[in-house]
Amino acid sequence: MKALAALLVDVADSKAVVPVCRNIAESVELSPAEREGVVKEAANVCQQLQALGESLADPEDEADLYRSLAAMWLELRFAWQRHNLVANYDTVRTGTCAPIVLVRASVASYILQRIESLLSSDHRDRLGDTAVQMLDVVRDDVEQGNLRVGA
Amino acid sequence: MSFVPAEFIAQVPSIDRANADAQPFGIVQVDDHGAIKLYNRFESEMAGVAVSAAEGRNFFTQVAPCTNNRLMFGKFKDGVAKGELDTEFNYTFTYKMKPTNVQIRMYRHAPSATNWVLVGLRAA
Numbered sequence: 001m002k003a004l005a006a007l008l009v010d011v012a013d014s015k016a017v018v019p020v021c022r023n024i025a026e027s028v029e030l031s032p033a034e035r036e037g038v039v040k041e042a043a044n045v046c047q048q049l050q051a052l053g054e055s056l057a058d059p060e061d062e063a064d065l066y067r068s069l070a071a072m073w074l075e076l077r078f079a080w081q082r083h084n085l086v087a088n089y090d091t092v093r094t095g096t097c098a099p100i101v102l103v104r105a106s107v108a109s110y111i112l113q114r115i116e117s118l119l120s121s122d123h124r125d126r127l128g129d130t131a132v133q134m135l136d137v138v139r140d141d142v143e144q145g146n147l148r149v150g151a
Numbered sequence: 152m153s154f155v156p157a158e159f160i161a162q163v164p165s166i167d168r169a170n171a172d173a174q175p176f177g178i179v180q181v182d183d184h185g186a187i188k189l190y191n192r193f194e195s196e197m198a199g200v201a202v203s204a205a206e207g208r209n210f211f212t213q214v215a216p217c218t219n220n221r222l223m224f225g226k227f228k229d230g231v232a233k234g235e236l237d238t239e240f241n242y243t244f245t246y247k248m249k250p251t252n253v254q255i256r257m258y259r260h261a262p263s264a265t266n267w268v269l270v271g272l273r274a275a
Contacts, residue, residue, distance in 0.1 A: 128216070
């Protein structure tokens with residue numbers, strides 16, 4: 001079995017990731033600059049993942065590497081969630097939304113999908129459920145009128 | 152005009168799996184908390200989620216986290232609380248897929264107290 005750091009090299013290989021992200025970017029109407037910007041952002045995330053794998057490559061670092069991948073999965077999940085929220089609130093409010101937001105959401109979820117291939121399904125479910133519960137508690141609190149900004 | 156034929160709505164709640172799988176739109180039957188009771192083939196293929204991985208889990212928080220907001224889950228909870236839900240609106244799915252424009256209809260059949268989330272593809 002390959003070590004986690006070696007598996008991460010494949011998962012974060014920009015030669016594999018970038019074409020898919022470009023394809024996503026080409027599925028909606030974007031300006032060339034916007035399209036290249038999104039592709040660059042994806043390549044940058046790959047680079048960060050590669051750097052993580054290089055820095056924590058020793059066998060004794062594996063638990064911390066796994067933990068960092070879980071954190072990265074959450075980061076991307078939250079980023080995707082934010083883009084998704086903007087896209088759908090705009091769609092409901094104005095009938096449309098900026099295509100770049102949709103592409104950013106799809107790209108974030110594509111990369112998180114690649115990372116989750118390195119996480120156990122049990123850990124993935126626990127991370128997802130915990131994140132949902134944590135944020136839903138905060139939202140429920142505000143819905144019940146308990147918003148005290150800065151207090 | 153709704154993407155859901157009136158004849159389909161008239162058949163709710165007696166829609167079985169075979170009937171659901173024959174429809175050209177997504178069908179998700181959920182209980183009052185959002186747990187999936189029936190997940191049809193169209194929805195499974197569109198979302199890339201196996202039926203076995205979806206049924207029994209919460210639609211809004213676990214299977215389709217893009218719906219965990221006031222626009223969808225909020226409307227659903229309000230509708231269940233009032234015992235009345237029939238709303239249709241445009242939405243976009245992006246989770247683990249290319250941007251996909253859809254129409255959503257959320258419907259509660261009051262006599263049987265069953266809830267249905269119906270998903271149709273729409274042009275951009």
